[in-house]
Amino acid sequence: MNLNLEIKGKGYPILCLHGHPGSARSLSVFTNHLSQRYQTIAPDLRGYGKSRPNGNFQMQDHLDDLETLLDSLKIERCLLLGWSLGGILALELALRNQKRYEGLILIASAARPRGNHPPITPQDLFYTGVAGIVNWIKPGWKWNIETFGKRSLFRYLLSQQTPQAYHYLASDGVSAYLQTSKPAQKALFQALKAGYSRLDDLNHLKIPSLVLAGENDVHITCASSEETAKTIKQCQWRRYPNTAHLFPWEIPTQVLQDIDAWLNTLKFD
Structure with a gap:
């Protein structure tokens, strides 16, 4: 499927993946900043934003879409950045073929996501x-x-x-939120109902990683993000106090500074 796409800047490519509900636009807090030094590639995932789906699909289809996208752009290697659901997809891409990715940034995400959201009235x-x-x-x-x-x-x-x-x-x-389709919601809920977990597969992951989480996150708990960070071999971990799932919108300056500092430790091929 052809995905709607926002490409900004020039330099080493970073594939930026949004959460649910979300779109390429919801990643502007990252892409506006990172595109000053890198090339940011932010698609609307299938069923989100302007990437309208042709009927129902499964989470696996997102991965096929994204690999096809990178192939079409002739990108052999890149960095991965994913927020929430986007982080899970970024992790899946890395586990599929980690030789293609220079590094992994997970934001409010986890290999075994758990929530503790209070009942909604x-x-x-x-x-x-x-x-x-x-x-x-x-x-x-x-x-x-x-x-x-x-x-x-x-x-x-x-x-x-x-x-x-x-x-x-x-x-x-x-x-x-308004552009998130019913097939996208269905695909996500089916995956969560099946009890998604890739924690046991993280020992195979050998690329540098950065995991960031808000201490008060009830959608994907800070504890589940920390569990992921401690299981990945080459990983830096940051917990931000008095923040929740949308912490990049709460403390953007601090988050971007930490991402910049981590990126400065990488040596690109």
């Missing part, structure tokens, strides 16, 4: 809808954050309820 859904609509109209409005945002499901996605984070929600989050 009708009131949660109501406040989330109102907060999202108001924030789309007036991004980062403190009154909306205090009145609706902190009572909505956004309180689980963001520990730091700041205007900056809400600006990212408005510019990069709303459209991604």
Whole structure:
């Protein structure tokens, strides 16, 4: 399948993979910065953004799409960066053929993802809808954050309820949510229901890796990310206090500094 694609910058390529719900646009916090030194390649995964699916599909199809994409761009080697679901796909690509990848960056992701999200109430859904609509109209409005945002499901996605984070929600989050297809949701839920885990296969992974997690993440827990980091042989690990699943939107400067520092340790072929 031909994927909608955003390519920025020049230099060593980094394949950047978004989460669920998500799109290439939701990775702008990374691609706008990294494209100053590298070439960032951010596709809308099948069923997300503008990559519309032709019927139902399985998670395996994402991997085939991405390898076909790299082949079409004549990219023999690159770095991998994945956020949430994107991190799981990046990990799968590396396990398929690690000789193709120079390094791996996992953000709010894990080889055995586990969550501890509290039950969702009708009131949660109501406040989330109102907060999202108001924030789309007036991004980062403190009154909306205090009145609706902190009572909505956004309180689980963001520990730091700041205007900056809400600006990212408005510019990069709303459209991604609205464009996520039912086949994409079905494929993900089927994989999770099957009890996804690649933890036992990580001993085969020998490429340099960086794993970053928010301490208060309830979607993919910090503990599950740490478990992955400690199982990968060549891995640096960072835990960010007072942050949640969308921590790159909460503390972008710190996250990008840590990614830059790790990238500076690599020697590209």
